[in-house]
Amino acid sequence: EIVLTQSPGTLSLSPGERATLSCRASQSVSYNYLAWYQQRPGQAPRFLIYGASSRATGIPDRFSGSGSGADFTLTISRLDPEDFALYYCQQYADSPPTFGQGTKVEIK
């Protein structure tokens, strides 16, 4: 199965700053079938990005995804207070679908 490794484990930033989250796969992810989710405490995951770089409906344009092959990035251009949360990447190219272990974006 494809193992996804996210870094860093925790990102400490201030509102208005830029956040850059990394997701590295153990092998190339076909068709860039890579998604990102946000999870706030006590809530279900929220779908953000699919196909590595396409934003889901209703997701603000401060969220952007990039990358290909085995290296992917989620960028939040200017952190809003509501953006401090956990973020997971997920591949759906291969079975079983797998998630990274998550990156926590916390207020500095």
Next chain:
Amino acid sequence: EVQLVESGGGVVRPGGSLRLSCAASGFTFDDYGMSWVRQAPGKGLEWVSGINWNGGSTGYADSVKGRFTISRDNAKNSLYLQMNSLRAEDTAFYYCARGWTSSGYKSYWDYWGQGNLVTVSS
């Protein structure tokens, strides 16, 4: 508005059984594959099982294969997860999630239920 509402969770002893249900509304249920994804308290996300639009194709994580069974009833707009031989490590919030296509579980999930806690403890 798309809604997924899970039910059926609770406390069960090791070796016991439980059946989770997910009631779907706000979309044409049989146009989509569906999955169950779980999250142990304080831990990350783990795909558990998925099913295609008509139930003809299913998949399971190795950790639950042979113990869990996924099914759906399109007439009732409902998804199910029958969990047998439960273990302490199955303790988690279980989320019902809608896949992006009809075809199966190699998918991302665009809508999620609120989660239902299953606790396996003696």
